[in-house]
Amino acid sequence: MTEFLPGSGAPEPGRAKITASRFLLAMALSDVSSSRPVKFGPWCVDPEERILRRDGAVIAVEPKALDVLCVLLARPGRLVTKDEILEAAWPGTLVSENSIARAVAQLRKTLEDDPRRPAIIETVHGHGYRLLPPVTVVDERPAKAVGLRRLLAIAAAGAVILLSLVVFRSARLLEDPAPPAVPSTEARLAVLPLVDLGASDGRLAGAVTEQLTSLLARIDGLTVIPRSTAAALHRGDRRARELGADLGARHLLEGSVQREGDGLRISVQLIDAPREEILWSGEFDRTVDDLFATQSDVALRVAESLRLTLTKSEVHRLRAIPTRSFSAFDYYLRGRELYRQQTRIGNEQAIGQYELALAQDPDFAAAHAGLSNAYAMRAVRYGFGEDAIAAAGASVARALALDPALPEAYKAQGLLHDLAFELDAALAAYRRAIELQPNYQEAIYNAATVAFELGRWAEAVEIQRRAVERPVGRGALAIYLLEIGLDDEGRQLADEVLRQEPLTGYLNRYLALREIRDGELEAARQRLERLRRSDPTWIRLWMTLGDLEWKAGRPAESLAHYRQAAELADEALPEVDLRLALALAGVGDAAASETTRRRAESEIRRQLEDGSQWHGHRAFLAQAAALRGDPEAALQWLERAVALGRRSSRWDRVDPFFAEIAADPRFVALLEGMERDVAGQRQRLRSARAVEAAPTS
Numbered sequence: 001m002t003e004f005l006p007g008s009g010a011p012e013p014g015r016a017k018i019t020a021s022r023f024l025l026a027m028a029l030s031d032v033s034s035s036r037p038v039k040f041g042p043w044c045v046d047p048e049e050r051i052l053r054r055d056g057a058v059i060a061v062e063p064k065a066l067d068v069l070c071v072l073l074a075r076p077g078r079l080v081t082k083d084e085i086l087e088a089a090w091p092g093t094l095v096s097e098n099s100i101a102r103a104v105a106q107l108r109k110t111l112e113d114d115p116r117r118p119a120i121i122e123t124v125h126g127h128g129y130r131l132l133p134p135v136t137v138v139d140e141r142p143a144k145a146v147g148l149r150r151l152l153a154i155a156a157a158g159a160v161i162l163l164s165l166v167v168f169r170s171a172r173l174l175e176d177p178a179p180p181a182v183p184s185t186e187a188r189l190a191v192l193p194l195v196d197l198g199a200s201d202g203r204l205a206g207a208v209t210e211q212l213t214s215l216l217a218r219i220d221g222l223t224v225i226p227r228s229t230a231a232a233l234h235r236g237d238r239r240a241r242e243l244g245a246d247l248g249a250r251h252l253l254e255g256s257v258q259r260e261g262d263g264l265r266i267s268v269q270l271i272d273a274p275r276e277e278i279l280w281s282g283e284f285d286r287t288v289d290d291l292f293a294t295q296s297d298v299a300l301r302v303a304e305s306l307r308l309t310l311t312k313s314e315v316h317r318l319r320a321i322p323t324r325s326f327s328a329f330d331y332y333l334r335g336r337e338l339y340r341q342q343t344r345i346g347n348e349q350a351i352g353q354y355e356l357a358l359a360q361d362p363d364f365a366a367a368h369a370g371l372s373n374a375y376a377m378r379a380v381r382y383g384f385g386e387d388a389i390a391a392a393g394a395s396v397a398r399a400l401a402l403d404p405a406l407p408e409a410y411k412a413q414g415l416l417h418d419l420a421f422e423l424d425a426a427l428a429a430y431r432r433a434i435e436l437q438p439n440y441q442e443a444i445y446n447a448a449t450v451a452f453e454l455g456r457w458a459e460a461v462e463i464q465r466r467a468v469e470r471p472v473g474r475g476a477l478a479i480y481l482l483e484i485g486l487d488d489e490g491r492q493l494a495d496e497v498l499r500q501e502p503l504t505g506y507l508n509r510y511l512a513l514r515e516i517r518d519g520e521l522e523a524a525r526q527r528l529e530r531l532r533r534s535d536p537t538w539i540r541l542w543m544t545l546g547d548l549e550w551k552a553g554r555p556a557e558s559l560a561h562y563r564q565a566a567e568l569a570d571e572a573l574p575e576v577d578l579r580l581a582l583a584l585a586g587v588g589d590a591a592a593s594e595t596t597r598r599r600a601e602s603e604i605r606r607q608l609e610d611g612s613q614w615h616g617h618r619a620f621l622a623q624a625a626a627l628r629g630d631p632e633a634a635l636q637w638l639e640r641a642v643a644l645g646r647r648s649s650r651w652d653r654v655d656p657f658f659a660e661i662a663a664d665p666r667f668v669a670l671l672e673g674m675e676r677d678v679a680g681q682r683q684r685l686r687s688a689r690a691v692e693a694a695p696t697s
Helices: 018-029 064-074 081-089 098-111 144-171 203-217 227-232 238-248 288-306 310-318 326-339 344-360 365-383 386-402 407-418 423-436 442-454 455-465 471-484 487-500 507-516 521-534 540-553 554-568 574-586 590-609 615-627 629-644 655-660 663-695
Strands: 001-002 038-040 043-046 051-054 058-059 077-079 121-124 128-131 188-191 251-260 263-272 278-289
Touching: 001 077, 051 521, 064 098, 064 128, 064 278, 077 121, 081 098, 081 128, 081 288, 098 121, 121 442, 121 590, 144 310, 144 423, 188 203, 188 227, 188 238, 203 288, 227 238, 238 251, 251 288, 288 310, 288 326, 326 365, 344 507, 365 407, 365 629, 407 442, 407 507, 423 442, 442 455, 442 471, 455 471, 455 663, 471 487, 471 507, 471 663, 487 507, 507 521, 507 540, 521 540, 540 554, 540 574, 554 574, 574 590, 574 615, 574 655, 574 663, 590 615, 615 629, 615 655, 629 655, 629 663
Parallel strands: 188 251
Antiparallel strands: 001 278, 038 043, 043 051, 051 058, 077 128, 121 128, 251 263, 263 278
């Protein structure tokens, strides 16, 4: 690797520098002094002048590589451990052991040393390095000058020891780490899409970009711009100053990825956008199996360059290697792409890719988490039920056992709680995932959705607007804004999302439901037909088509669509069954309607016995009670639903199940209570935004 880094990073809090200082003092007193020129083979090093020569000619060498060489020269023929090299060559700087490996690789290239048959630097695997050739001191300076320099070196080393003792004692007295040297307002970084210079389809460069964004987002005190936000605004011809201003980022990280066979080259540079200056650049020549270690090195070097103080837990998270098998990672990337298609066939193929990844590396925690997410989606969207949920649970348990700080695993855990209608636990798991990875879009989306289901609509808006990267996230935010009554803002955002992604499923379905509710049936029909052509296997799409036909006064057509939804599900779904019962009653089949309603009620009550916290199950029982002609029970169940967070007054007002109780004063009072609560949340949200927008003195 070749790199340029002016200055050094901040010291790790509380880390004593005594070892480094004593090592430097030993060097100053040794036969091979830290100031006198030394020779080995055709090479000569002058540590004081910072020069490497061969046969009298000056040879260019990286500063840190020369530091490492000087450390090895101080103890020729003897093992120098990695810790000793780190302490001596990087005193007070937080770097990984890979920094040594990079420096040694650069030295070997400069010294023309073959790492497979070394003649100069030997690797002692797992421990350190050894300088092989004999070393001699070169007396090229007057004795008096040499002696003076030796005394200065000893004095300097002693001063360093004294200073280190003071620093060590001071660090012992500090309970909290020192604040970052970079002010929080300036510690904003955007990782620009890396360029793929190889012959691949760009998936590798995209994955490296995403992984670097994710790693850097885990550093406390560093704000990282969401990946697609950076991608949307980035163009190759834009100046750094302009791009940084648009992104609100002080620093930009850009670069390229190139794979040739098993070889991998990642080149990056960190830019101070306002000044248009390169703070650090690096070129990493590795193998594909070293991909994660390389990405960790980049993240650590960025943190050092920004003078950010990292805790030991942060360093551990950054250094963690998800898998050492590139083929496993490649299968994982394919699985993630397929999972994100949000289609039934894509879901099935994603599961297959994740399983191939785990066949390559059974301890690949992220692949276990991905498999859990895919199985959970298989259950929630495609109706595969208990078997899929059980498989998801086993996968997430394995993922968390392998990596207790894996954001993807907590997101999968949250989804399982979500499926079990344990909403408080689901929200806590999603928030934990966001805590570990602040720009984790899927976790943000799911957390906001759960807050919305709990009736905390203003909180849902605040969670979702923190980072809206993908169209599905912006679509969700548009829904929350429309539901809370911020119609102008919600409609504008919805239009923006649909211009970018016309077939966004959940947003289009929601808008179709609003059109059905408001009697705009032809607009809803056209919207739903477009969705049906894009994904004819979506259960909720057929439910909504049934709602459209019911509203249009065509119960037979409505029944056909509800039956299609039921056929797509591998098990009975209460929400579908209740609609089936309503439509069966509408076509005059009272017996089938009663049987279907009973089946739905039985399943809903089972969910309540299992501990469901969701208000929707109480609302379903209210619908079932109204369908069987028991308005008193319907009102009681609806009251319980409202107590648990139901805030759907505009929908309940036109719900066909509640037509018989629409004029009941208690029903009207429930609607008005929901409306008052939503109005209060809307006002609090507006007030909070006004405070944010107010100028500070």
